[in-house]
Amino acid sequence: MSNVFYTPPAADLQPATNDEPEFFTVAPRKLIVMMLLTHGLYTVYWFYQNWKNYGNHSGRAIWPTARTILAFFYAPSLFCKVDRACKNFDKTGMRYWALSSAMLILLQVSPFFIGLVYGLYLRPAGAEDVPNLLWLDFMVGTAALVLQTLIISRVQGFINRVNVDPNGLANDGYTVGNVIWISIGLLIWLVIGANTYGLAKM
Template sequence: MEEIVGQDKAVPESAEAIIAGESAAEGAVPQHHVPLFHVSLKKLVIMFTLTFGAYQFYWFYKQWQALKQHYALEVWPIARSIFSIFFIHSLYDYVNGYIRETEREYSWKSEGLALTYVLVAIASGILNQLIKADDSSNFLIIVSLFLPLAMLYPLYQGQKAINFALEAVEHPINDRLTWLNWGWIILGALYWIMILGVIAVLLGVLW
């Protein structure tokens, strides 16, 4: 089972320092892989919104998969995707570490953004539990449906930093929607229709 390091406070001085704290393979050195996952900001917004946030699991998985390959880390990308609230701080530390490794600077509030993501996720979970206990509040139900979308902001800012970091290395350009993306978008659109129908019922628009 992986050691939970997502809430480490110290920001590593280099990518090597981060590796040391992430159980890298003994004697491992950076490999010839793109260190992070690139996606255009426009595509990120489209995929996150139209899949109602489900895209974030793929996003986290791809980031950790890239880091694992680049630094030969002994981590489980799937686990870090599912339990993203424990590892988003660590992920953003890696982004900062790689930017410093390329001898550049990028100004962004990585700790605050990671904390925002965690707090929104926790608030969403608490709200869902309150609704299970008492589903008479239409307002809380509507808020619970849209609150997870607020997690897009810290991921958007994170991707901006990642795309900046990747300017120092050749990487695949990921800005077009693939047929698989369209498949998820169609499923997401159906879910959106269902959500809007639920809201309409709650507001008494249909009945």
């Protein structure tokens, strides 16, 4: 009869907490160094880590690899999620997130459009204009990378704020892997610069 008065313990209805940061934390200075010295290769890692962290934090079944391969198509989605996280954190969002993602995409394709114009312009222009066009293509690509770095650096500032690490102190040092990727990036810079200079002199 005593079982009649037995009350089972109440289920814990509190949502499970996840201590992992919602997005990828990195110090702003390290981000800029890695972006520029790896010739933009760090962007791939940055997108992957952000989608990985977001998936783990939210519990959503997303595929970070696919979203990284199509990074610039998913950039608006990621930036929107950062904006939403900022609003949930302190009521102030990431202003102009849509414009920032659009600019990031346009900067990514801008060197290809310059190359297309170069290919179409090469024949009527004659060989004497080739050096100028080669250097133009190189400078446009470099300028696009710098501007992309500035955009991503701005987004990282909001991410670090949401992760309660404004200065990115949790990831401000350089690992062996970072040094390896910097070495690869510098080699890419050297090869591109040497090829551009060599072809321009022909």
